[in-house]
Structures are given as C-alpha cells and as structure tokens.
Amino acid sequence: LKIGPLKGRHVLVTSGPTHEPIDPVRYIANRSSGAQGAAIGAALAALGADVTFVTGPAEVPPPLGVRVVRVDTAAEMLAACEAALPADAAICAAAVADWRVEGASGQKLKKAPGALPQLQLAENPDILARLSAPGPRRPRLVIGFAAETERVAEHATAKRERKGCDWILANDVSPGTGIMGGTENAVTLITGAGAEDWPRMTKAEVARKLASRLAEALEEGADA
Numbered sequence: 384l385k386i387g388p389l390k391g392r393h394v395l396v397t398s399g400p401t402h403e404p405i406d407p408v409r410y411i412a413n414r415s416s417g418a419q420g421a422a423i424g425a426a427l428a429a430l431g432a433d434v435t436f437v438t439g440p441a442e443v444p445p446p447l448g449v450r451v452v453r454v455d456t457a458a459e460m461l462a463a464c465e466a467a468l469p470a471d472a473a474i475c476a477a478a479v480a481d482w483r484v485e486g487a488s489g490q491k492l493k494k495a496p497g498a499l500p501q502l503q504l505a506e507n508p509d510i511l512a513r514l515s516a517p518g519p520r521r522p523r524l525v526i527g528f529a530a531e532t533e534r535v536a537e538h539a540t541a542k543r544e545r546k547g548c549d550w551i552l553a554n555d556v557s558p559g560t561g562i563m564g565g566t567e568n569a570v571t572l573i574t575g576a577g578a579e580d581w582p583r584m585t586k587a588e589v590a591r592k593l594a595s596r597l598a599e600a601l602e603e604g605a606d607a
C-alpha cells in the first residue's frame with residue numbers, strides 16, 4: 384500500500400548506460416554506473432510514486448519498489464519509455480550512447496591480418512527530446528540531466544531549450560570534482576525561472592530533494 388505526496392502519480396525514470404552492439408559479442412558502451420538513476424527511483428518510490436524504471440545494463444542494482452524494465456540499446460530504451468506512457472513526469476538519468484553501429488553484424492566479426500573492420504556509426508534517438516516533444520502523451524514535467532565541465536549553468540540552460548524539457552539538473556563533472564563514478568554530486572537546477580545552485584550532497588540526497596521538488600510542482604500544477 385502506497386502513501387506519500389506522490390501517491391497515484393506515475394513517474395518514468397531512465398537509468399544506466401546503453402550498450403550498442405557491434406556484433407553478437409562486442410558492443411559500444413560508457414562508464415555510467417546507474418547510481419544517480421537508482422537513487423532517484425528509490426526516492427520517488429519512497430514518496431509513494433508508481434515508478435517505471437527503464438534501465439540499461441547498470442552496475443548498481445535497480446531500487447526496490449519500482450517496476451523494472453531492462454533494456455540494452457537506446458532504441459529499446461526509447462520503445463520501453465513510449466510503451467510506459469502516459470506518465471505524470473519523466474526523469475531521464477540514463478547515459479544513452481550517442482551513436483550505434485549501423486548494420487551491426489549478425490555474426491562475430493573475424494580478425495583478418497591487415498584488415499580492420501570499418502564501423503559506420505548512426506545517431507541514436509534522443510529519448511529526453513522525444514519525451515519532451517509537445518503532444519497529448521507528453522508528461523507534465525520532463526526532467527533531464529546535463530554533465531558539463533565548464534560554464535555549467537549557461538550550457539545547461541541552452542540544453543533545456545534545445546531538448547524542450549522543463550527542468551535540467553546540471554552537474555560539473557570536471558576532473559578533480561570526484562563526481563563521475565563517485566557518491567556525491569553538486570548540481571544546479573535549471574527551470575524556466577532560472578538557475579538554482581544546490582550545495583554539494585550525496586546522490587541519495589540529490590534524489591530526495593528532486594523527488595520532493597517534483598511532488599511540489601505536480602501539486603501546484605506547475606510545469607516550469
């Protein structure tokens with residue numbers, strides 16, 4: 384039995400990396416652990432939300448109390464997100480691979496002396512931008528992340544406009560911050576009203592603060 388300020392709300396969360404096959408045994412991936420996404424799923428569930436958690440192959444296990452949909456590729460992640468709609472809100476925390484291999488081989492590529500395989504890359508769909516596109520199934524609040532290494536608020540504000548989402552949680556992943564792969568995060572929340580710096584805190588605290596802000600916004604009926 385669910386109780387809490389998000390009771391009765393359906394929230395879609397994407398998390399983890401995606402794996403894009405080269406052939407049946409090889410793939411392109413990235414170093415996302417899925418830690419921030421898992422913390423967000425847990426925080427939403429703790430506030431009573433009905434969470435659909437669409438996850439790529441992450442290191443961190445999915446949280447308890449959510450509906451888990453496991454995917455590998457960006458294309459599968461997009462399809463799973465679309466199948467999960469309608470939702471009151473969507474939070475895109477996945478580190479989706481920007482490219483996939485066009486015409487991935489159905490058979491393991493063979494090594495041949497002196498001959499290198501030529502991989503043709505194709506652009507993956509932008510799931511955050513797709514979920515943000517106007518339409519009857521658009522979640523009321525769509526939230527994305529932006530990992531930047533410089534001029535964080537400025538770049539993230541531009542990203543918010545470009546993607547069409549409502550909020551962006553921007554973080555500074557410069558070398559030396561220890562944020563990438565670490566347990567802490569320092570974020571700036573970008574909304575239609577401007578930029579708000581949050582103090583450095585754990586990823587679990589970021590998740591709880593975001594979940595409670597989301598609950599407030601859905602309560603107010605705000606979309607910015």
Ligand code: C5P
Binds near residue numbers: 475480507512528530
């Ligand atoms: O464009 P960039 O990758 O910096 O944007 C990051 C945000 O967009 C994150 O919220 C991420 O989950 C989302 N994203 C996505 N699909 C992609 C690329 C990024 O949903 N193909």
